[in-house]
Amino acid sequence: MSAGKLSRIVLPVFLLSFYAFSADGFVAYNPATEEEEIIFIPVEKEKNMGKNINEQVCEKFKLPVDPLVQRRIEEMGKRLAGGTDRRDIVYHFRVLNHEKDDYYNAFAAPGGYIYIFDDLLEVMENDDRIAAVLAHEMGHIEARHSVKRLQGSLGVTALMILGSQMNTEEGTRARVNNAIGQLMAAYSRHDEWEADELSVKYLKHAGYDPNGAVQALEELKKLRKNGPVRKYMFYKSHPYLSSRIAHLNKLVKGYTDFDSYINFTRVDGDMKKKGGLK
Numbered sequence: 390m391s392a393g394k395l396s397r398i399v400l401p402v403f404l405l406s407f408y409a410f411s412a413d414g415f416v417a418y419n420p421a422t423e424e425e426e427i428i429f430i431p432v433e434k435e436k437n438m439g440k441n442i443n444e445q446v447c448e449k450f451k452l453p454v455d456p457l458v459q460r461r462i463e464e465m466g467k468r469l470a471g472g473t474d475r476r477d478i479v480y481h482f483r484v485l486n487h488e489k490d491d492y493y494n495a496f497a498a499p500g501g502y503i504y505i506f507d508d509l510l511e512v513m514e515n516d517d518r519i520a521a522v523l524a525h526e527m528g529h530i531e532a533r534h535s536v537k538r539l540q541g542s543l544g545v546t547a548l549m550i551l552g553s554q555m556n557t558e559e560g561t562r563a564r565v566n567n568a569i570g571q572l573m574a575a576y577s578r579h580d581e582w583e584a585d586e587l588s589v590k591y592l593k594h595a596g597y598d599p600n601g602a603v604q605a606l607e608e609l610k611k612l613r614k615n616g617p618v619r620k621y622m623f624y625k626s627h628p629y630l631s632s633r634i635a636h637l638n639k640l641v642k643g644y645t646d647f648d649s650y651i652n653f654t655r656v657d658g659d660m661k662k663k664g665g666l667k
């Protein structure tokens with residue numbers, strides 16, 4: 390066997406062995422999902438990755454934002470974070486301003502970084518709906534959807550580079566840009582439902598009305614019906630509005646009404662074991 394072929398075999402095995410016996414573990418229990426998960430990226434790397442992504446997000450969307458609005462979101466986020474399951478991260482919340490009009494979006498980066506655009510804040514109108522958007526994005530981090538997404542799309546090596554404290558490699562900036570694009574793209578329906586379930590749990594714990602989660606999606610659905618779809622980027626990154634509304638109605642109200650029943654779709658039975666988080 391040639392040295393090149395041997396190295397291609399040995400390196401992946403070495404990486405697997407390293408993470409299997411690292412302090413954070415190769416198979417780790419997630420208190421949010423109550424499941425054991427295969428994660429290649431230790432928590433400290435996840436935090437560093439989020440920090441590096443955050444630096445470029447702040448550079449990419451550096452238009453001014455009302456400081457009072459920023460403070461309001463930080464206070465709401467802190468209130469929600471008090472009831473989350475993962476105690477190994479600290480949450481950071483930032484309002485972003487996009488140069489395009491009607492940029493209705495929100496997204497989460499690994500390690501506890503939550504972003505919401507001011508256009509989306511404006512249409513959400515009240516604290517319960519805004520908190521629901523924040524809690525949903527927090528659900529993605531709690532369930533480590535963002536890490537798994539990048540782990541699958543960028544690869545472990547790229548994530549290890551993004552998770553290093555000193556990013557000096559020439560291609561790092563391109564990797565971060567790629568990561569931002571992936572985080573703003575659509576999640577699977579399973580991930581969206583799981584983040585919705587967690588959001589209801591965190592809203593209740595923080596004292597917000599969980600109906601705000603339903604109302605937030607209904608508002609977005611109304612905007613999609615009445616306006617140009619191409620403007621509302623939030624729809625692209627958060628699809629399945631009808632089925633999500635139906636699922637949230639069942640979680641919040643405890644039953645499924647006729648409209649929800651019509652739109653309700655169970656995905657491959659992978660949510661059956663949960664039946665909605667309590």
